[in-house]
Amino acid sequence: QVHLVESGGGSVQAGGSLRLSCAASGNSGNTYPNYIMGWFRQAPGKEREGVARTARDGGSPYYSDSAKGRFTVSQDNTRNTLYLQMNSLKPEDTAMYYCAAARLVVGLWDFRGGYWGQGTQVTVSS
Secondary structure, eight states, X not given: OOEEEEEOOEEEETTOOEEEEEEEESTTSTTOTTOEEEEEEEOTTSOOEXXXXXXXXXXXXXXXXXXXXXXXXXXXXXXXXXXEEEOSOOGGGOEEEEEEEESEEETTTEEETOXXXXXXXXXXXX
């Protein structure tokens, strides 16, 4: 099993920045070299949506259209921590942000049999 804990959320004004972190544990975390990790978000009354995720074989990360150009996903060298740097935040970015990990991803955002954190709240005021 993989245990994920998010942190770094908070309240900021539009145009501000936040950096989210996701700490992974379970068999040292780096025992899952084939895991894809990503960030999702869910706003009240809306479905959960993918925001950013890593790719296999050193490929370029994937981003939602809304995140592209503003957000950057990265991992540390141990692969035990996932980050999401969020710049130029907008009120529309307000949501609970979740970290996820999965061995299988179908398409862009369908994490199959994955693990999820409890989430960290991001609130952007105008």
